[in-house]
Amino acid sequence: MLKHVAAALLLATAMPVVAQSPAPAAAPAPAARSIAATPPKLIVAISVDQFSADLFSEYRQYYTGGLKRLTSEGAVFPRGYQSHAATETCPGHSTILTGSRPSRTGIIANNWFDLDAKREDKSLYCAEDESQPGSSSDKYEASPLHLKVPTLGGRMKAANPATRVVSVAGKDRAAIMMGGATADQVWWLGGPQGYVSYKGVAPTPLVTKVNQAFAQRLAQPNPGFELPAQCVSKDFPVQAGNRTVGTGRFARDAGDYKGFRISPEQDAMTLAFAAAAIESMQLGKQAQTDIISIGLSATDYVGHTFGTEGTESCIQVDRLDTELGAFFDKLDKDGIDYVVVLTADHGGHDLPERHRMNAMPMEQRVDMALTPKALNATIAEKAGLPGKKVIWSDGPSGDVYYDKGLTAAQRARVETEALKYLRAHPQVQTVFTKAEIAATPSPSGPPESWSLIQEARASFYPARSGDLLLLLKPRVMSIPEQAVMGSVATHGSPWDTDRRVPILFWRKGMQHFEQPLGVETVDILPSLAALIKLPVPKDQIDGRCLDLVAGKDDSCAGQ
Known part of the structure; x- marks a missing residue:
């Protein structure tokens, strides 16, 4: 089994990706059925970090893979909201599978200050246990300690201990906030060594195989990705301090971990890991419903490093669509009855220098x-x-x-x-x-x-x-102008560029519909809970159940 999985991982992440044959067209969908007819056997919850509603809609006409499946066959809420003001990674991920806003999850930011903390800088990370001896804000021990509410997986496991709860991501805070305190397995990309978990958790045989595949992939150079036709108009240089962005193709040398991390390669590896975990653990193949959450972090790294409107972001979205398509095709081939939700932890805003070149002279840095x-x-x-x-x-x-x-x-x-x-x-x-x-x-x-x-x-x-x-104020980028720039763009504002995200649901055979009015990411948990007949007291969450059945039937009936 593991040998087969490892081989599949290497195939999925082989380079050059641009030379791979396109995935075969999906078979015609069967006659529509109610998404709520019977509980699905597997919930696949995907967060695409910094996948704003603007970015989603900008390239929607070009989707041919997994994003096309979700948008043309599923329930589409293009005007989803991470409704709170602190539009950062950790607060956003804390809402997706808890049904609760940061005011209830306790995750108010990526970092906050505790002036009673026994460390000089008083800074706490959202996904750490600061009580661990020798820990600091620079060298923390990852933990779900700060998350004050259960996740969907936690509620499922409490109702049925046989439920398997798995969380994999590019970032620790994504994996931890979606997996929760009682997840069976939580893994994130921890550096050149590959995927890691909490202190004291040894890699499973599968994770060892995954990390071997990752090491082989990292050891190969990436000549870069071809430029899709829809990205050609984005291909011009933009200067921000000492940085020039806007024309990248993600070429990197062998062994360049930073280049790997800030590229579509990272998401491809995380999805390959997730597919291997589903196969090796036989998720969705037993009597109970299982859940896997997947945090795809590359879009955020690309947005910070290059901005959201250059060739880099355009290629990233194109590759994301392709990799998601391959991932869903693998689940289909395995015969799993699964439901997908895909959303984002927050949106994003492009760098002011490019905005000023494109009809927005008022854009400025703080x-x-x-x-x-x-x-x-x-x-x-x-x-x-x-x-x-x-x-x-x-x-x-x-x-x-x-x-x-x-x-x-x-x-x-x-x-x-x-x-x-x-x-x-x-300002x-x-x-x-x-x-x-x-x-x-x-x-x-x-x-x-x-x-x-x-x-x-x-x-x-x-x-x-x-x-x-x-x-x-809007159109003020919170990264100041400096001679030497690190990140060139960011998020975190209370404005719709950072609050609005897509929320997409899909299950095989469901009737497609689109609802353009605003909903919240906290609505995801009660909506999924209704599909698996899991009671969730309304006074314990902030979200509401979204009816995912087109027409007169109601997937929220009884909730």
């Missing part, structure tokens, strides 16, 4: 005065505390914390001066105090109509959130 060190110095000076540490933050937007060493009078001055300075800054949309957010009721109704403070409330967890929440 003022260096709003970066943490500069902002602290300014507020300290204005509060009459020059040279003192008065605030903690990790970026020019998001949560801001008052230093605990301040007296009550000093804290009041710091707050007054911070609010005055920030609210007057031309700042607004600043909310902790008290203002706490006093706001949890939002309800269409997510597209929420106010900023309602979005902020959806991200608010009192024990972890800051004393202030700083939100930049």
Whole structure:
């Protein structure tokens, strides 16, 4: 079995990918059946990191593989929302399979500050256990400790211990937040050594084979991918600081792990791993329903490194479509009755330099005065505390914390001066105090109509959130201009470029329909739970069940 799986892995990831024959056309779909007729045997939950609704729709007419299957045969919600303000990877992944917003999951950001933490920088990572001896923000021990609610897999396992729950991803926080605390197996790409899990968890025989296949793939150079026809118009250089982006093909030298990670190769490897896990564990082949979550991280790495509108992102989406098609074809061949949901943890925004070349001259990068060190110095000076540490933050937007060493009078001055300075800054949309957010009721109704403070409330967890929440204006990239650039583009804003994501459901033979109105990623859990007849108390989640049956029948009946 393992030998067969390893061979399949090597075949799936062999290079050059561009030379592979296209997948055969899918057989005509059988007569439509109700998606809810009987419970599926396997749930496949896929998160494509930074796959914004804009990116999804931009290339939709060109899909020929897995994304075409989902969009032409499934239930399509093109206006899904990661409805909270903190549109980062960890909060977004925490919503997908919990049915809960960050205000309930406790995952308010990728990182936050705990000023009582016994580490100098006071910074905590969303997917760590900071109590582990010797751990630090730079060398943390991965853990689901901070996730405050169960995932769908956790609920399934509680109802039926025979359920197998597996989570694989390119990033640890994706695998952990979707797998949850009670998953049977959680694996992520940990570096050149391959896929890893929690401290003390040894690789299974399958993971050893996967990592051998990964090492062989990494040892081969990648000459680059051919440019699809739809990407030709994107092929022009854009300068951002010392970086030139927009014309890449993902060529890399043998052994270049960074080049592998920031390319379609990473997602292909993760999908091959997922397919091998399904086969070797016989997921979906027993009496109970199993679940596998798959975090595809390359689109995010590409977006940060090259932006979202160059050849790099265009090739990435094209390859994603192809690899998903091969993955679904493999599950079909194995005769598994499976249901798919595909969404994203957040959207993304292209770099200002390219936007300015393409009819958006108002696009700008954030003022260096709003970066943490500069902002602290300014507020300290204005509060009459020059040279003192008065605030903690990790970026020019998001949560801001008052230093605990301040007296009550000093804290009041710091707050007054911070609010005055920030609210007057031309790039700042607004600043909310902790008290203002706490006093706001949890939002309800269409997510597209929420106010900023309602979005902020959806991200608010009192024990972890800051004393202030700083939100930049739209079209202000939160990465400042620097002579030496790292990432050129990012997300994390409360604006629709970062909040809107596609939500796609598919099961063989279901009736296709499209619903253009807004829904939330927290609606995924109750919708899937209804398909497998799993009761979920409504007061334990924030989402609602989406009826996935086109026409008069209702997949949510009885929920």
